[in-house]
Each structure stands twice: as C-alpha cells, then as structure tokens.
Amino acid sequence: MSINADTANIGDYETTYRDFKLEVPEFYNFGYDTVDKWGEDPNHRAMLWVDEDGSERTLSYAYFRDRSNQVVNALHSLGMRKGDRVMIVMPRVPEWWESLLGMIKSGIIALPGTTQLTPKDITYRLQSSRARAIITDVENAPKFEESLPDCPGIDFRIIVGGQREGWLNFADLVDKAAITVSPEVKVQTSSSDPMLLYFTSGTTGYPKMVLHTHSSYPIGHYGTGTFWLDLKPNDLHWNLSDTGWAKAAWSSFFGPLICGAGMFVHNTKGKYSAKLTMDLLSKYAVTSFCAPPTAYRMLVADDISGFDTRHLRSCVGAGEPLNPEVIEIWKNITGHTIRDGYGQTETCLLVGNFPGMEVKVGSMGKPAPGYVVDVLDDDGNPALPNKEGDIGVRIKPNRPVGLFQEYWNNPEATNASIRGDWYLTGDRAYRDEDGYLWFVGRADDVILSAGYRIGPFEVESALVEHPAVMESAVVAKPEPTRGEIVKAFVILKPGIEGTPELVTEIQDFVKHLTAPYKYPREIEFVKELPKTISGKIRRIELRDQEKAKYQSEHQ
16 A cells, blocks of 8 residues: 555645545555554554453554454354455454454454344344354343344354353454464455445435445545544544444544554443543543544533643544534633544545644534545535535546445445435535535434434334334434434324323333334324325424424524
8 A cells, every 4th residue: 555645744734635645556455464564563552451340451563463363263264264244243342353353354244233233133234244153242142142043144153251052252262273374374355355344324224234345444544544533653542432333443443553553442331421531531641532522512511621631632523513612612621622524434534624724613624635525516516615515525537445335235225326426425515615514414314313323214113013103203303412312203003192101111112122222212292294295204394393493492
C-alpha cells in the first residue's frame, strides 16, 4: 500500500485533499502486511485492557501477531478454509481482536454481531450468510443454541471464557496451535477478496449484508485513522463502541491498528456511567477519545469539571448529528473541540472535521481525502449552496477505495443505491458556501437512537407477533439525550383496550423477540394509520407529526 501525500498531518486540508491518493496493491492482507509489521518491535503496545473488576492486561502488537497466527492454525486444523464464513459475537475481550485478525489472515469472512442480538436475529444472520462456524462467549452461547436447529450448516461452535457441552473451548484450541504459519497453511488474499460481512438495517425487509473486501476497510480506513482520528504510534485511543458494530471496525480495529496506536478497552456490561468514563479517561491518561453523541450528552450533563484531562488531545464523535451546545460545553470543560465525522457501515469516513481545519460547530465538516462527496439535487447534479439534497459519493470514473463492494446476494439493493455516477448514502444534507456539509436527516425511515441504527420494519414485525396487536407503524421521535427514540403507533385487535399495563407488556415482548435496544420506548394506541392509495403506511406523516410536537414543546 502506498500513499501519495504527506499523511503525517492534515494541517493543510486543501493541499492534502488535492494530493492524497491510495494505490491498492493486487494482493494485500491487513494482518500480515500491517499489524505484523508493527509487531516487529516486541514492546510496541497495542492494547491496554481493563476488565469490569479493574484487572488489567497490556498486550503488544507482537502478542496479537502470534496469537492471530495461532487462530489461523487452529481454524485450519478444523478444516476451515478461505471463503468460509464465521459469525463472531463477543464483548470487549482480547479474544475478539485475536479471532478477527486470525480470520483475516486465513481469508475467512467474518460476520461481527452485537451481544444484544436475540436468537431470532442470530438465526436470520446465520441462514442468510450460510455461516459455517460460530465464535462466541459463555453468556451468548445459549442464544446460538436456540438458533442451531434451524441452521444445520454450522459445523463448529467455539466458546470463549468457559466450557460448554458440544462446544470447542477457544483457549484449548488456540493455545496448542503453533505461533508461526507454515507456507502450506498461509493463504494469499487478493485486495478484492471478500473479508467482512456487516448487517445493516433498512426501512424495508430485514437487515442487508454489507460486503467489504481486503482493501475497502483495511486500506480505506487509513484516512479514518490518520486524518480524522489523528492517531500516532504513542497514542492511547478509546472508542466506546460495542464490538458488534461497524464503528468498532472504524475506531477500535482498523483505524488505530493502521496507525500503530495503542487501544484502551474497557470491558463492561453495565449501564453507561459518565463518572466512570471520566475516571478511566483520567486514570489511564487516554489521549484520543471517540464516542457517540449520546455519551457526550450524558457527560456534559454531569459534573465532570474536576477530572484531569491533561493527556487528552483529540476528541471525535460520530453515529448521529452532534448538538452544537454539547460541543461548546465539552470544549469549555476539557479545552477540546469534538470533531464530528460522517460515514456508514458501507463506507469509511466520508466527511469530517479534521485537525488544523476550522470547525464550524454543528457541521459534519468537509469531504475526507480520497472521496468526492457532494449534495445532489433531484436530477442527480450537485445542488446549489444551502440547498438541501441527497448525499452522494462519486464512484465514476474512479471508485473510492473505502466503499463497500456490494449488498451481498442482493443486487436489487446494490443497484438501488446508485444514481448515475454517484453512490447515494440515503441521507440528506446541504453544502454551504465554504464547502462544509450540514446534516439534515435521513432520506428513509431508519431511526438513529443513541448511535444505534434501527429499521422500523424489524420492530413492526416483532410488534405484530403480540396477540393484542393488529397493525403497527414505527417512527423516530426526537429526544434530547438519545437524539431519537423508537415510537410505535399501534392498532389493537377488536375488543382489546389500550392500557399502561398493556404498553409495558408489549415493550417487554419486543425486548425478548428482538435486540433490546430496538424496543419502542413510547407506544401510542390509535384507531387508524395514515396510508397511501396503494396501502403503504406513510411513516413520514407520523414522523413529521412527532417532530412538530417536539419543536412546539421545546420552543
């Protein structure tokens, strides 16, 4: 991989944006070609890991080099081969990084998933991907076992952190494997070979599978780590994201590992605590911090003025729009401006506020080096300044390195995301006279709540399985802390009365049927839903209604 630019600093944004180019080699493997190179220094820190009980481990790049090699050999001994698919669901434990690196080295396609998935979610993902194996922890193994009768293609079950009948123990399997990979076992991966499958929610149907290659995320995230996160080899970078989300790939895996930075990882299963976050930032001298707007809102709502943030030099936020008020309060307390960024599961960082660049508070920033990003009008042409339109990424004549390859096994969805020479992100924005992009909203009905991307179809499907529910519509309702919450409009079956007790019952029902973060935090019982002539629910009408109510109440 070669870069045609001074990538050590983006202080001169215009020059860097103009000159930056990524040249993708024919063959590339992130594990062997990047992570292992940093491991040549046996003392180079890769991770400072802190468990819930306060126990600590410091792990080097050399450790991850050797341990991922052992994973390669262990998987090969089971008969796993390049192109096989493995679902990986774990909390923030080192084995997640070891496994993912080992799969990348093996040419095995990884399917990361959040620990909040339910058996129904897992069944869909295993069936859709035709996965051959599972790697998960003791706590999540029972959910997979509920899915297995409907997923006969699973050949291997590997468990981390304990023993369970019918499962191979990760430590037993990996510890005995060799720490070097022989030429007979080592595979060569083309830059265009498939590497990762992420599931992303949409407004219709179940989640789509986003396919990334051995170049699109590993090489594409060079700009994410270098330009936006601004990471250096001596940094200690903390990203709050759960391992199951693409944001972890951005900021807990490729971004920092590309730059040789150290990662701070706090393995907690408890409720988010602003005080604990500040305690850890201070105690462990974290230098770079990445968090969703919800976390920043909770932090500034607490009294965090007494904490030591002298080591902190870089703060970024992504996942949903960040309130200007939060940015100002955080800066007054810590001295640092939160630099907003924008991208998707399908992309690397597309737009950002970069170090050395003037930050317009509330703006997403400017296009990242390596991308042509613009706001398009209804005819597919760049819109005039301050005119709202669709966010588009130019893919012709040159396709950006950091763009996903396709929605796997879904050519209709892939084609629907293209308009002429542009890939459409599905979001709306406007561009000001200085080239800064300002987020307006989503072009579809996807709900962004506390950084989670929630498709209404999934929640509606769960709701109608409740015996009292006849029909439902799910939309985003504005909410100060989470940005948006899931609100459900529900038509009950004849003869059933809507009561507060029924609201709680339906909410609990949805929590057990799908991932808990998707449940409707507010339910309104209605007699009818707005629909088009063809019978489609007009969610936009309900969403606008909730937005108008919110604005009226907060004027």
